[in-house]
Amino acid sequence: MIVLKRTLEMKVRFTKTELDALTKKARKSGLSREGYCRRVLNGTEVKEAPPADVPVLIQEVRRVGNNLNQVMKRANALGLLDVPQLRKALEDNRAVEKLIADTYTVPSD
Known part of the structure; x- marks a missing residue:
């Protein structure tokens, strides 16, 4: 840098x-x-x-996404759940995270 x-x-x-x-x-x-x-x-x-609670919201969305990712990996390994549906939920979560971050973060100087 x-x-x-x-x-x-x-x-x-x-x-x-x-x-x-x-x-x-x-x-x-x-x-x-x-x-x-x-x-x-x-x-x-x-x-x-952003309002003071937006960073907390971003952190929570990321936490949920990480949990979804872990569940998806475990389900895929065991062949249990509907992995495509979980993958879609994870993609949706990441899209929401990106939208929030793009809307409320300011690029650094």
């Missing part, structure tokens, strides 16, 4: 209204004003930070 050191500085002047708007948008995204500006300048879509 390449680490970029930000050594250059640029001064920008704002009106009170502009600075308040920038601060509000940055807070909603969970970023610093500087981080928010860099992302906007780089053309990255900046989303609001």
